[in-house]
Amino acid sequence: MDAERPASSASSTVVGPVSRPDEPERVNLHVLKLVEYMPAAVLLLEADQSILYSNRAAKLLAQVLSPVQGGAPRIHVQDWHPQLVPPDALELCRLRGTWSGNVTLDLPHRSSRVLQVKINALGERGGAPYGLSLRDVTLEHCRQLELNLRNSELEVALARLSNVQEAVLKTEKLASIGQLAAGVAHEINNPMAYVKSNLNALRHDIFQLLSETRARLDGQPLSEDEGIDIEEVASEIRDLIAESCEGVDRVVKIVRDLKDFSHVDRIDNWVLADLHAGLESTLNIVRNELKYKAHIVKTFGELPLIECLSSELNQVFMNILMNAGQALDNYGVITVTTERYGDKVRVSIGDDGKGIPEDVLPRIFDPFYTTKIVGEGTGLGLAISYGIVAKHHGTIEVTSVPGQGTLFLIELPIEQPRSRGMES
Ligand SMILES: Nc1ncnc2c1ncn2[C@@H]1O[C@H](COP(=O)(O)OP(=O)(O)OP(=O)(O)O)[C@@H](O)[C@H]1O
């Protein structure tokens, strides 16, 4: 039902009520019948909210809303349900000619119904009577609530998933560092083992030297069988000390490489760094993994310092070097090449291993994609590397020929697009 509008507001596009002028009463009768049997509940209200007319659907709805009243006459719409017409709805209707909204009605036994209420002012200048049409939208409302609930559950699940993904990425980084730690421990163990055996030998030599010296001071030189060749022992001591110093230097170097490699003292520690130093320390870290598998050929060009997160780039180099080693079935060659290319630097790491099949190539940067057996790879190495290079506004590309080898090419800008605060 449309609210009656002043004649001036009518436009030629509005189609008004069509009735034959000679049969107004017959038309009115049929319109009344039509309204009476409409599925929507329809009411006519006076300004004081007393009911002028209600159709069948409305009367049925009244029974549902206030069954206790039985057949008692309902004079006011408030008798149907006090929340049916919101307090300011008629006032707004008087101003605007119409009002609509959803109202939630509390019913006995903690149940409720949601009705879509539309009110039109049918009298002069927004006045009475008011036509109400009511539609029960409880089901739609419940579905909407359910949908909202599911949406917020999905949002929570998504947030949790991103947290888990972040945690998995961290775990993967820790796992690969853990795997390397075993190798590094072995690297440290070797020199320490011979430093220890040298110290034992030194103790013996020094003890002999002291005994000989004491005997000579006492005027009782040891017999030829017991005596020692002092020159020979002194030279052995010199060798033992030199060898031990070399061992200790190796340990110091490994520890320094480890520190350079991890460099995790600050989050997002953008620095001006020497990529060659990063490559060298990473190569030292993975040496134990690669030494029986590959000959490493380094061809380093002239590189400027570049603005980067050096420990994260080391992680990229490590992932690609480890993959290269794992791609070699027999002893092979791994090449590491660097060059400057305009305002960028290029690092390429190649291997002459088994290569990557054409159908695998588009997927290698996908998180969790791996062709390795369970326990050998999680499929995160390249996904992490891709993310790190992207964070540096760089690119990472791969070319591979199955059976011949693979080459990863990383391009990094020397300066980051937006200037960042440099670390000292
Ligand atoms: N140099 C390479 N030669 C051959 N295949 C490679 C090479 N580098 C990567 N791949 C392929 O790409 C896949 C994904 O590599 P990625 O480093 O992301 O995971 P992964 O090595 O399988 O496991 P993770 O690095 O997590 O231990 C590998 O499983 C392998 O099939």
Ligand SMILES: [Mg+2]
């Ligand atoms: Mg890998």
